[in-house]
Amino acid sequence: MKIYKIISLLFVALLLTVSACDTIVEEEFLKNTTDVAGVELIATQSTPGGNKITLDLVTPGINGYWDYNLGKALTDKVTFIYPIPGTATFTFTGTLGAEFFSKTIDVQIDQLDNALDQDWYDLVSEDTAAGKTWVFDGGPNPDGRMWWFMSAPGSTDNAWSLWWNAGGDCCPPGDAAGKMHFDLDGAANFTHYGDASSSASELGSFVLDVANQTLTVSGAKMLGSDAGNADGVYSIVELTEDKMVLYLSNSETYGTGWTFVFVPE
Incomplete structure (x- = not known):
């Protein structure tokens, strides 16, 4: 009988010990502060139809960033000068x-009444719609x-460190006689021509990040x-009206850098 009581006491003590070791976890669940329809985006222009634009997220409790096509702004409010006439669509992601969401807002730009950064004119010319080759x-x-x-x-510091003068010595690219055209005619248009003929063209787009x-x-x-x-991201080593030097920091094929030197057609 005594042995039975001792065993029972030991069993109760063991249960108490295990219970004392259990961690009390308070589960917290994230909750939406609103739905996508409740997210308010506002776009204002410094002049009617002008190209200086401010994008603003006015709904409190929302975090995210603006994609304004020329770059991304990790803020609720961003002001910039847009280089392309027409209807532009900007996106807030947050x-x-x-849960995550994306929501867009359209802005109609009728006039480029604020001057662009000089890099834009150097790349596409003063006649931005006609563009430059x-x-x-x-x-x-x-x-x-x-x-x-x-x-x-x-690094762009290495752009002029010649390792192999492929184009100058022996092995030009297949489109060495080609050309490329940049314009802002309704969008940021990039056209590649494999040779001097306009029939061998391929249309794409481009983003000029002046800040970076x-x-x-x-x-x-x-x-x-x-x-x-x-295609991809190229660092700008030099960009003037008469010369453009681009640098590829890490060639996917060669694992090296690569430097491109261009002039207007």
Whole structure:
């Protein structure tokens, strides 16, 4: 009988010990503060139809960022000068609390009444709708000059560190006699021509990031894409009315840098 009582006491003590070790967890669940329809976006222009635009998220309790096509702003409110006439669609992406969402707002731009950054005019000309055509500053046959060459990877500081003068010495790209055209006729249009003929064209788009000095092309090949990347982000080493030097920091094909030197057609 005594042994039975002792065993019972030990069993109760064990239960109490295990219960004391259990962690009390208070579960918290994220909740939406509103729905997508309740998210209010406002766009204002400094002048009616003008190209200086302020985008504002006015609904409290929402976090996210603006994609204004020229870049992204990690803030509820952003002001910028837009370079493209016509209807522009801007996107806010954020969280309602328990889920992510995206919502757009359209703005009609009828006039470029605020001057663009000079880089835009250098790239597409003062006549932004007509645009501008660029070609290699050399070639199309090997000519000893540096206009399409392998360079050290990693940084624009290495853009002129010649590793192999492919275009100048022996091996120009397949589109060495081609050209590329940039314009802002209703959109940021990029057109690649494999040769001098307008029939061998491929239409894409581009983004000029003035603040970070990058040029991104998509939907069509960059002129000289035999360097390893058909499209993508290129660092701007130099951009003037008469010359454009782009740098690919890491070729997908060669694992090196690559430098492109262009002049207006």
